[in-house]
Amino acid sequence: MSTEMSYTETRRDSVCEGLNTDVTEGPPPLSDEVRNEQDLRLAATYVNDARNGCRGNFKSDPKSVRLYNLYNQPAFFWTSHVAVGVLISLVLFEDPAVPSIRLDYWITMCVELLCVGLIFSRLAHQGVFSSEENFWRSKRRLPFLIILLLTLVDMVLYVILSEIGVTSVRFSRPLRPLLLLCMDRAKQLRAVFKNILLTLPDIITVLTLFLLSVAFFALMALKIFQNRRNLVNYSDGQPYMHNYLDTFFHLYVLVTTANFPDVMMPAFDYNAWFTLFFIIYLIICLYLFMSICLATIYNNFKEHLKEYVEDSVREKQDNLQLAFDILKVETGHGEKLLPKSRWMSLMRTVHPSRLDLEHSLLWDVLANKHTGYISKSEFFHVANLLDIQVLEVKDREPEFQRWFPRCYTSKASRLIRKTVANSCFSRFFRYFIDLAVVANAVCIALDEEDFEWFFMALFVFEILLKFYVFGLKKFFHSAMNMFDFVLIVAALVINVLELAWTSISNQTGALDFLLVLRLLRLVRLVYAIERFRIVLKTISSIGRSLLTYGGVLFVFFYIFAIIGMEAFSGKIIPEPVLANRTQNQPILCGNPKLNGTQFAMNRYCNNNFNDILHSFVVLFELMVVNQWHVLAEGFVAVTHQAARIYFIVYHLLVVILVLNIFSAFILELFMLEYTMSKEPAERRESIIERRITVMGLDEDESTYLNDLENEETDTNIRGGRRPGQSPAMRFRLPRGANKVEELLQKMYEIEREEDKSDV
């Protein structure tokens, strides 16, 4: 039956074939009733790909599918990721290494070779299950291979050169973080980099114009102050704006505001009206151009974000389409739908560990009540549905209920549970605990250590009470409870250890840690206030994506750190014994060239590129921008004027480009949250969530109290739970869309629905 397709179906299939080869050619014709294992596995693979949001370019023959599933096995997956991680962290041990953990070059070389081999084998694995054209079509395969090959060439060259006594540069090291971009699950990281690349043309226009203005003002400043060469000077007698390149650099630094108002003061002292030059310059180049940079980046970002979400949704649907095409059967009415039997087989393949009951529940949610089948459009929701956590009843029962059922359901216990869960009492209880937290903080601030044990006991009691009433699972579901628990347990452990070994109580490290733990309890208070909670929720919803931007920054930091270490390592050495120095001896950071520089005067000796950790700190300081010109001038003093280029390029790339993209991201996210909150509630939740809510299968705070009351009336018929009232399993719907990705996709779906209703 499935070979007889309507014209449109054939066309769509052929499109899919173009994307994923050999879908309909490969498998032999099958009977209607018994789909064989292989087809189910293929469909399950597509469903998993849809859930993971990736497109595995595997051939559809059984062997390739098996290899592809093997490829996605956690063991294989993590091995290659760990290899990349180790490769990247090798920089800690290679020269210039972090002093205490330096390793000889042959050790790091061996580890590097092993890692490259592992990563290469991962790539080879891909090559086996991908068709050749698909393998090379993916834009990240070729750079991936090239980086690996370059690393090998570099290693061989380095070994040869170092054997014949020539010091050489490991040129492949800055390329290492790019391997991160080529990893399978680094989709969002790649998206940000693609976004940066796509934004470049527009931003280059603005930046060129900006640099031209700087050049123009520099020429003006040079000419104006050349005429007053003898009248205007820096306070240390240095000439003021005396050559073009210096003037340009000073004015560039001025845009970052790092040398303001110092760079203006000599002119200001000479004649107050010269401040106008600097004010006009700052208004044009700082306030205007930098705002325009942000606007351009935001504009581009918004557009490309939409494209990215569209691509993600399309990819997901392509995968589900392929799975559906394999599974569908033709019903009496000539429609192609998915019957329950095949659904159950599919689910058993996708989730072999779960119960049939759960698969059946999912079917109830997805399937059309009237036809008893799942249509294609309903099947498209399967990826979202599978991501919703399903709780069994026994998961929802507090542990005490299972362990001591009689005690737990006793009258006294029920009273306690009701009062704790009851909103009115729980509020007073919370206020009391909050008050205790404040009192605790005040005690810490006043160094009153006496009450510490009392507070500790109170907080432990609170947690135990919550354990008893809500059960462990429910308790740990709340991130705030988890946070409390970790703080208290850690503090408890340290306190006990402190009692046991008094030597620890003198170790400041442990004390600091304890202090931070105690103070962190204050975060609870902020969470207790509604207005703040909204902001905090937005921040926590950003959380995961912050990691993506952290990754982007890491790539930039790593590349610049390696280049910086090659150029500047060992040039600046921190002076170890600062206390013993006499007052008159100037600090030189181990390099006489630094004499008289602001760098040495500010005692910036620790800001060096001597190992990767120090390099990261310096790069962070450069990112924060303030005093970056002092840092730059320090490194220029010990090397060459050209070193300024390194610092300017870093500023342009990281501060102007990446940080503005980060700002654009937060802006867009806020606008999104805001737009979503304006949408009516029923549009905000997806179709699946709506169905679950309508069917009463969702689990939330209110269900707990309901259950409590049900229990009270039903104590007699325990064990024989009334059907329908308290279903055996419940979905835990994500309240207030946690992931940005999901938020974006929902947003996109709302827009698409609007577009449809317009047509």
Next chain:
Amino acid sequence: MSTEMSYTETRRDSVCEGLNTDVTEGPPPLSDEVRNEQDLRLAATYVNDARNGCRGNFKSDPKSVRLYNLYNQPAFFWTSHVAVGVLISLVLFEDPAVPSIRLDYWITMCVELLCVGLIFSRLAHQGVFSSEENFWRSKRRLPFLIILLLTLVDMVLYVILSEIGVTSVRFSRPLRPLLLLCMDRAKQLRAVFKNILLTLPDIITVLTLFLLSVAFFALMALKIFQNRRNLVNYSDGQPYMHNYLDTFFHLYVLVTTANFPDVMMPAFDYNAWFTLFFIIYLIICLYLFMSICLATIYNNFKEHLKEYVEDSVREKQDNLQLAFDILKVETGHGEKLLPKSRWMSLMRTVHPSRLDLEHSLLWDVLANKHTGYISKSEFFHVANLLDIQVLEVKDREPEFQRWFPRCYTSKASRLIRKTVANSCFSRFFRYFIDLAVVANAVCIALDEEDFEWFFMALFVFEILLKFYVFGLKKFFHSAMNMFDFVLIVAALVINVLELAWTSISNQTGALDFLLVLRLLRLVRLVYAIERFRIVLKTISSIGRSLLTYGGVLFVFFYIFAIIGMEAFSGKIIPEPVLANRTQNQPILCGNPKLNGTQFAMNRYCNNNFNDILHSFVVLFELMVVNQWHVLAEGFVAVTHQAARIYFIVYHLLVVILVLNIFSAFILELFMLEYTMSKEPAERRESIIERRITVMGLDEDESTYLNDLENEETDTNIRGGRRPGQSPAMRFRLPRGANKVEELLQKMYEIEREEDKSDV
């Protein structure tokens, strides 16, 4: 006839009555043919109000209308504005005055009294023509009066107190700039302040959370470094993070990045891992919270901007509705429309100086071709139409054509004109001039003065040629040409003066000015490149609104400057002869309390509050943020710790609030320009502009060449211009919407059209 209204008309009218009292009650019933002068004037007043975007709350009786028109007369209008300007600039002369222009207090008092009197009379004028309730309903009347009264009370008090020898503070001075907000045409300024007020609640939530985090981290830092009191110190031996308020202030400054990495260095030198504390702090409080601030402000700004535009459009339509209701007559079909006779009378009242021909042309554009009337919806476009510049043919003829018609139309002349106007040649001509500009700049850079006269001659020749071909009006219509002209003429004048009096050539001020003029020619080059032109056009379209934000900043600067002068004036005195000092003598800025402070070491003596100009420079420096803690600590050293509050409040208000609103404005504008550019061309121009284009009444570049060719073929029939081909008047449509206001209104109209089509 006009008394018989349909139900809906009545209702709408009554709404309008609610807004503007006594509209339909006042005037006596009139005959259809001859509307009397008074009604026309009332209607014309409404039309003018619609054009100016204001709602004059005047009573509709003839006397009030006449008074209201008098009120809007430029003489009256400017008198009061100048009075406010003088009142505000009095601060230059009052103690602490700019040294060279100090006036005795009785002089400034007399001027102040005069200004207050003038402003008060303006308010009284308003009181005469407004109905009482309307007068008090306007939200700016009461504060206006209160400020004026407070000023009077303050003056009296000050005089009395100074006579009995008590020094007192002029407390009404910081209120002066608020008068600016109450002026009639300061609508946009008021809108921004309203926006700031409306944004406050949301931003306060975020800022509170932010300050709580700072407080939290400060407590942590205090506790951590208290344990190491003897190990961690500043390089000058000062204790590090030793008391809570100092620690809080240091960490607050750290969020502005002004003291980074210096504040971190002692901890870094002690143990590298302490950098983590600062990095985490900066990530949370700087990158996260500051981005969230911007997002919150942007979000609010966008919403309130929309409300503002809606209000403006509604106000305009209310005014036009009132005018239309006065003018309309009922036609045969029972519709209420505006006939041509009344249109002409109205226009003669609105624009008595213009020709009837022009009014007739406007009628042709507005009126419906089929009915021969103007409907209400068409009448709503009248305000926009009147703002489009109308050019008569003689305006468009180059002056040479009028002065020397025979010479101008001769063959040789026509050849020149064709080659200059021709796009291909003109491009080469432009390239040549651009090359000359570059060569000129290079000469300036290399101090080659010899070629200056050659370049000058070339540029003058270019301008003369353009005069000849395009005529003065057309030449000066282009802002770029105007710019060129001003630069060249000014340079020419200075050069000639320089030749005449050699003494000037030694004055560096004149030389500087000349230099700037010469260099500014380089801006032409940027304008020649298409990619840059787009950015520049956006910047120039921002121009006017930048003034609004300049005004907002001015108000804040002024208030803070006055407060600053009261608190800090005379405490820091610049040292006059810096050159004569010996190296060892420390700079103390005339105040021994500054000994050892960074303020004195950085030679910031000129950054003081001794007069309003210096105060503005200091406030600008504080706005740029860098080194603001050094400035703050300087003023704290000469006064009291509490002075920190002044600087923190300034930072919160000006840097976090106002500058972010400015960023939000530029962001929104860019998004707007972008959205507009995506709209199809016919939607981008308003209905009126579309009609003008369709009727061939628009004037642009292409029409010039057309005219030239027409002229060539029609040389025989000069004087008898063919009708229709070259109309006697043309509209000069604003290409690429210059004003932000217009852009916003267009945007809003597009949205409304979409909403309508949805329904």
